[in-house]
Amino acid sequence: MKLDANIPAGPLALKWDRRRFEMKLVNPANKRKFDVIVVGTGLAGASAAASLAELGYKVQAFCYQDSPRRAHSIAAQGGINAAKNYQNDGDSIYRLFYDTIKGGDFRAREANVHRLAQVSVNIIDQCVAQGVPFAREYGGLLANRSFGGAQVSRTFYARGQTGQQLLLGAYQALCRQISLGAVKMFPRTEMLDLVVVNGHAKGIVTRSLVTGEITAHAADAVILATGGYGNVFYLSTNAKGCNVTASWRAYKKGAAFANPCYTQIHPTCIPVSGDHQSKLTLMSESLRNDGRVWVPKKKGDNRPSRQIPEEERDYFLERKYPSFGNLAPRDISSRAAKEVCDEGRGVGPGGLGVYLDFADAIKRIGEAQVREKYGNLFDMYEKITGENAYQQPMRIYPAVHYTMGGLWVDYDLMSTVPGLFVLGEANFSDHGANRLGASALMQGLADGYFVAPYTLGHYFATAKQPKVRLDQPEFKKAAADMQELTKKLLAINGKRTVNSFHKELGTMMWEKCGMARDEKGLKDLLAQIPALREEFWKNVKVAGKNEELNQNLEHAGRVADFLEFAELLAQDALHRRESCGGHFRSEYQTDDGEAKRDDENFAYVAAWEYAGPGRPAILNKEPLVYDEVHMSTRSYK
Amino acid sequence: MNLTLRVWRQKDAQSEGRMVTYQAPEVLPDMSFLEMLDVVNEKLIAKGEEPIAFDSDCREGICGTCSMVINGKAHGGQPGTTVCQLHMRHFRDGDTIIIEPWRARAFPVLKDLVTDRGAFDRIIEAGGFVSVNTGGAPEANSLPIAKTDADTAMDAAACIGCGACVAACKNASAMLFVAAKVSHLAALPQGQIEREQRVLKMVKAMDAAGFGNCTVTGSCEAVCPKEISLDFIARLNREYGKAILINTVPRAGKGGD
Numbered sequence: 014m015k016l017d018a019n020i021p022a023g024p025l026a027l028k029w030d031r032r033r034f035e036m037k038l039v040n041p042a043n044k045r046k047f048d049v050i051v052v053g054t055g056l057a058g059a060s061a062a063a064s065l066a067e068l069g070y071k072v073q074a075f076c077y078q079d080s081p082r083r084a085h086s087i088a089a090q091g092g093i094n095a096a097k098n099y100q101n102d103g104d105s106i107y108r109l110f111y112d113t114i115k116g117g118d119f120r121a122r123e124a125n126v127h128r129l130a131q132v133s134v135n136i137i138d139q140c141v142a143q144g145v146p147f148a149r150e151y152g153g154l155l156a157n158r159s160f161g162g163a164q165v166s167r168t169f170y171a172r173g174q175t176g177q178q179l180l181l182g183a184y185q186a187l188c189r190q191i192s193l194g195a196v197k198m199f200p201r202t203e204m205l206d207l208v209v210v211n212g213h214a215k216g217i218v219t220r221s222l223v224t225g226e227i228t229a230h231a232a233d234a235v236i237l238a239t240g241g242y243g244n245v246f247y248l249s250t251n252a253k254g255c256n257v258t259a260s261w262r263a264y265k266k267g268a269a270f271a272n273p274c275y276t277q278i279h280p281t282c283i284p285v286s287g288d289h290q291s292k293l294t295l296m297s298e299s300l301r302n303d304g305r306v307w308v309p310k311k312k313g314d315n316r317p318s319r320q321i322p323e324e325e326r327d328y329f330l331e332r333k334y335p336s337f338g339n340l341a342p343r344d345i346s347s348r349a350a351k352e353v354c355d356e357g358r359g360v361g362p363g364g365l366g367v368y369l370d371f372a373d374a375i376k377r378i379g380e381a382q383v384r385e386k387y388g389n390l391f392d393m394y395e396k397i398t399g400e401n402a403y404q405q406p407m408r409i410y411p412a413v414h415y416t417m418g419g420l421w422v423d424y425d426l427m428s429t430v431p432g433l434f435v436l437g438e439a440n441f442s443d444h445g446a447n448r449l450g451a452s453a454l455m456q457g458l459a460d461g462y463f464v465a466p467y468t469l470g471h472y473f474a475t476a477k478q479p480k481v482r483l484d485q486p487e488f489k490k491a492a493a494d495m496q497e498l499t500k501k502l503l504a505i506n507g508k509r510t511v512n513s514f515h516k517e518l519g520t521m522m523w524e525k526c527g528m529a530r531d532e533k534g535l536k537d538l539l540a541q542i543p544a545l546r547e548e549f550w551k552n553v554k555v556a557g558k559n560e561e562l563n564q565n566l567e568h569a570g571r572v573a574d575f576l577e578f579a580e581l582l583a584q585d586a587l588h589r590r591e592s593c594g595g596h597f598r599s600e601y602q603t604d605d606g607e608a609k610r611d612d613e614n615f616a617y618v619a620a621w622e623y624a625g626p627g628r629p630a631i632l633n634k635e636p637l638v639y640d641e642v643h644m645s646t647r648s649y650k
Numbered sequence: 651m652n653l654t655l656r657v658w659r660q661k662d663a664q665s666e667g668r669m670v671t672y673q674a675p676e677v678l679p680d681m682s683f684l685e686m687l688d689v690v691n692e693k694l695i696a697k698g699e700e701p702i703a704f705d706s707d708c709r710e711g712i713c714g715t716c717s718m719v720i721n722g723k724a725h726g727g728q729p730g731t732t733v734c735q736l737h738m739r740h741f742r743d744g745d746t747i748i749i750e751p752w753r754a755r756a757f758p759v760l761k762d763l764v765t766d767r768g769a770f771d772r773i774i775e776a777g778g779f780v781s782v783n784t785g786g787a788p789e790a791n792s793l794p795i796a797k798t799d800a801d802t803a804m805d806a807a808a809c810i811g812c813g814a815c816v817a818a819c820k821n822a823s824a825m826l827f828v829a830a831k832v833s834h835l836a837a838l839p840q841g842q843i844e845r846e847q848r849v850l851k852m853v854k855a856m857d858a859a860g861f862g863n864c865t866v867t868g869s870c871e872a873v874c875p876k877e878i879s880l881d882f883i884a885r886l887n888r889e890y891g892k893a894i895l896i897n898t899v900p901r902a903g904k905g906g907d
Contacts, residue, residue: 064784079705080771082811083713099791135787142787144780144840146803153794171804177712178807185779192775200768223760252707286680291688292709393711396728396735399679462784510695512688556695561662562761564703565695 014269014622016635019423020124025641026107029128032424033467037474044069047473048232050217051075052204052259054187055084056180056454057437058238060461063186066195068466073230074187074196075219077203077254077567082184085240085252086457089176090297091160092168093454095133100157104165106130111642113452116162116342117417117445118594118610119644120275122618122637124424125442132463133455137169139462143182147171160450161298162342168451173297173389179454183461203567204259205495207235207266207433208487214263214433215481218491220499222567225559227495229488231481234432234469237263238461241416241438243276245575245582246527247519249413250282250295256571257578260420260439268428269620269633271421271441273578274586277448277595278528279414280346283397283407284366293412294397296369296390298450301339303374303383304407306330306350308367312357318368318406329353329367334650342647344447344595344608347411351528352606354410361408370406411528415453417444417595418585421620421635425468426460429620431476434469436460441618446594499559502569507552511569514549518542518572518579526583531599535587539580546576581621581630588632591615612644651677651743655690657702658750660759663766667759669748672702679739683726684709684716686738703762709734711875714810717817718763719750724814724873732812732875752813754822756860767813769859770827776855777848778831780840799837806834808876815870815878821862826870828856829886830878836889846893853890 021032039047047070051062054076062074078084096109110130114121137155141147147169148156157166171178190196201222208216208229216231242257243249264270281296307328309321329349334341341349350367353359360366375383380403384391391402398408419441426434426442437457444452481488521541525534549572557563592601592608593615601609618635653674660667674690681689684706691701707715711732718733720726726736741747749763757765809830816822832849835841841848864883871880 060784067783078707078713078715079767080811082771082774083707083715085708085713087713088708088710097790135785137790138787139782139784141790141793142780142782142840144803144835144838146800146807146834146838148804149795149797149800151797153796154791171807174712174808177810178804181807185774186782186784188771188775189779189781191771198771200771250710252713253709254707287678289678289681289685289689291682291685294710392730393735396731396737397682399737399739466784508696510692512692554695554698556699556701562703562764565701 014429014631014633016269016421016429016620016633017423018122018635019425021424025123025127028124029131036467036471039470039473041069045071047071047234048073049234049236049469050230050232051236051238052217053084053238053240053439054081054184055086055238055240055437056183056457057461058084058236059180059183059187060458061236061238061436061465062196063183063190064462064466065469066190072190072196073199073232075199075202075204077201077222079201081187081198081200082181084180085255086180086454087177088252089454090173090295091299092158092170092175092451093136093179094160094167094449094451095137095169095455096130096167097134097137099155100166102165104167108165109133109167112163113443113449114445114642115645115647116447116449118447118608118647119445119612119616119639120272120593120637121443121445123639123641128464129443129456129459132459135463136455136458140179140182143186145171145178145182158299161301161340162449176454179458183458204239205262205570206491207263207430208491209266209430210481210485210487211478213431213476213478216488218495220495223562225561225563227492227499229483229492231483231488233478233480234434234472236434236436236465237420237439238436239439241419242273242578243413243416245519245579246413246522247516248285248290248293248523250279250293253292256574258571258574261574261578263420263428263430263433265623267430267623268433269421269622270418270581271618271620272418272585273582273621274589274596275417275446275594276413277343277415277417278347278411280343280350280411281369281409282412283394284361284410286362286398294393295412295414296394296407296409298343300369300387300390303386304339304369304371305373306339306367306369308353308358308360310358314358318360318370327353327358336650342447343450344597348528348597350411366408366410368406369409371402372406375403413527415448417441417446417448421618425471426464427468427472432472432478434465436465446596499566499570502553502555502566502573503559505550505553505555507554509552509554511553511555511565511572514545514553515568515572515575518545518576522579522582526586529597529599530586532587535583538583539587542576542580542583549573549576584630585619585621589615589619610646616644651738651741653677653741654746656746656748657762659702659762661761663758663760677738679737681738682709682734683720683736683738684734703764705764706734711735712810714812717752717765717812717814719752719817721748724752724817725875730875730877752817754816754861756822756824757813757816769861770811770813770824772859773824773828773852773855774831777844777851778835780835781844793839795839803834803837806830806837806878806882809878810876812875814873814875816861818869818873819862820867820869821865823864824856824859824861825864825883825886826874826878826880828852829882832889833882833885836885845889846896849886849889849893
């Protein structure tokens with residue numbers, strides 16, 4: 014497989030301008046002759062579908078939820094970064110670019126990240142014009158706050174519901190295009206397969222989640238904006254329905270999968286309360302502005318928190334990272350919490366938790382002000398745990414939150430299958446080995462509003478592919494294959510539920526491929542996963558039939574893909590014999606326990622290529638060349 | 651604790667439904683309501699029975715997918731709480747819990763507790779937006795907005811579109827949902843250009859979808875998980891009245907050449 018990142022020549026700051034000028038255009042009257050399929054309606058998908066329809070393309074948009082407004086972008090709490098420098102604190106496009114590259118531990122592609130920082134300013138303009146109610150100062154101008162991994166205030170927010178408000182903006186733009194007839198919307202419809210004709214992506218096969226009907230759809234290009242794969246760990250902060258199916262099926266049709274081992278663990282989530290746990294809830298990172306993280310100094314100290322005197326507490330983030338303290342980046346804070354729990358100093362059920370204590374903040378600024386700042390989060394904490402965090406510290410623990418890896422794309426966001434574009438969390442391109450807070454929303458909207466609408470046109474203008482018809486054999490075969498697969502799942506009629514397999518897979522992934530990984534654990538895992546997958550295909554019990562609303566069948570298809578994908582993730586983690594960002598290999602650490610990168614041997618993107626059933630995936634490498642920045646060791650001490 | 655559940659089961663949109671009784675043994679207080687149902691469903695599947703279909707996704711109270719009436723209350727009656735955030739510690743050992751779908755003509759049941767809320771999307775499609783294309787937006791800070799206006803807009807925009815307001819209303823009215831979007835955009839300068847047309851079109855779409863009339867009893871506000879205020883319905887009425895008076899009903903074919 015040839016990986017051509019297709020990065021424009023010239024100085025970094027001019028690359029995007031140059032690319033836009035070099036791109037071939039489709040004249041306005043011809044745009045309506047092109048059909049585009051968009052899968053997923055989160056920030057990336059909804060913004061792309063709306064923007065492409067506004068340009069005149071004919072768009073078909075798909076989502077598994079009952080409405081495009083419900084995609085999981087909606088759950089993002091904290092904010093969206095943009096290099097506006099409204100606070101006059103020294104921000105610039107270059108600084109946002111540099112912070113993102115550094116935060117990603119020098120494993121992202123320079124040119125893409127610089128473009129992201131460039132268009133970040135347009136995103137805020139666009140969202141304000143749509144009526145997104147961002148927080149404002151008394152003078153009427155936009156407010157900002159600071160976030161982990163940055164020393165400037167560049168985060169725009171709408172209370173604790175920034176993702177929701179940005180998504181509703183994009184959803185409303187999408188609704189406008191639906192009403193104009195420019196977008197045909199398919200809610201409660203899940204993509205099952207990608208259709209490739211003459212090497213180009215030309216359509217998809219879907220299943221209606223209401224009737225079970227399996228249908229092929231044809232187009233001139235396909236956009237996947239289907240999010241991340243965090244649910245391979247079973248428990249994560251992702252929505253229950255989030256899955257890897259669309260990406261995985263595209264991978265099996267020729268799209269390379271890049272850096273699957275880069276997974277982000279968020280340090281401040283509410284700990285697991287029992288075996289029934291179905292998902293984990295994030296508490297915004299902003300809490301770490303005022304909360305102090307600690308555990309008892311003594312192992313197994315199970316006195317109530319308030320009875321542990323000050324000198325017997327270990328404020329471990331402040332101790333280890335005095336200059337960033339409780340605001341150290343996500344990967345570093347998560348690992349520090351795991352370490353103290355592994356030492357037996359964790360708190361709460363099973364010892365899997367650390368305290369996030371607001372007692373000092375309440376003493377300093379009063380309970381009323383703490384309530385004003387974080388009231389909704391304290392309420393949410395109480396709803397879930399039944400505990401009052403004004404009177405006792407919160408208990409938090411890290412949880413899987415975001416996946417930096419994804420389908421490989423070139424500078425134009427096109428995968429290794431021509432005509433297949435991948436946007437948002439589903440691609441790999443901008444966050445390297447670790448994503449900074451408030452950058453996911455930025456990337457999703459950058460890709461959808463300001464990148465894909467240009468690059469897709471260039472593809473149409475240069476690829477000059479003939480129109481396809483649904484009665485071509487490729488469509489018929491893909492639909493028949495999916496019917497077959499569904500039948501097969503329903504026919505097994507074994508003894509174990511789908512969920513029990515998902516949970517078992519997630520548990521082994523979390524234990525051996527979670528916050529810390531090592532060669533032995535990964536090798537064990539690579540033996541366990543195929544065995545579990547084999548058992549799944551022999552012993553799973555799927556309720557009901559295909560021709561109906563069947564949530565158990567939906568789950569079964571997703572778990573089947575997770576059981577394959579997990580192996581690639583573990584394989585990638587095993588091959589990357591270094592520690593970087595969210596990928597921490599215990600064998601590769603400095604004397605004081607920090608991640609040790611190996612730039613000599615691993616400064617590349619690992620793009621895995623499908624080699625057919627039962628064959629090991631083929632590793633392709635895209636070298637990461639840094640022309641602008643110097644690859645330094647991240648230090649937050 | 652051990653609970654008895656009486657759950658609405660309905661095969662599909664065409665079939666008749668009925669209440670069916672299930673036992674939910676060994677329920678823990680830390681379980682969410684949906685996790686309790688997950689456990690019941692696992693047992694049903696193992697026994698070869700059909701699991702209870704219900705909608706949920708984010709399970710953190712923001713996506714608006716989960717939707718069920720518990721003991722007669724949409725989302726179960728805890729203030730400002732979606733059913734996914736309702737926890738079993740609010741129930742007692744031996745309780746019988748009655749679980750039903752949203753009931754409204756505009757929200758037909760698809761299966762068991764799953765309903766089709768597409769009517770809400772039709773209302774937004776009718777005009778719940780600002781007509782700006784990507785790319786043409788002016789510099790964000792060139793439009794100062796009073797903090798109080800931005801806060802009012804945000805109070806209204808917090809709506810998650812779950813439909814509890816409709817489910818709680820004796821007339822199955824969607825006024826609170828429509829009021830929230832109309833008020834959000836009417837409170838901001840960006841929404842002024844289309845202000846009158848928007849409210850007329852959205853109310854028309856609301857009526858066409860088969861929602862009932864509002865008699866301002868406030869049951870919607872009482873169950874709203876985002877605690878959207880009834881005041882916004884007053885605003886909607888005001889916006890609508892004003893739009894009628896200004897008489898800006900859009901006329902087809904009278905656009906600029």
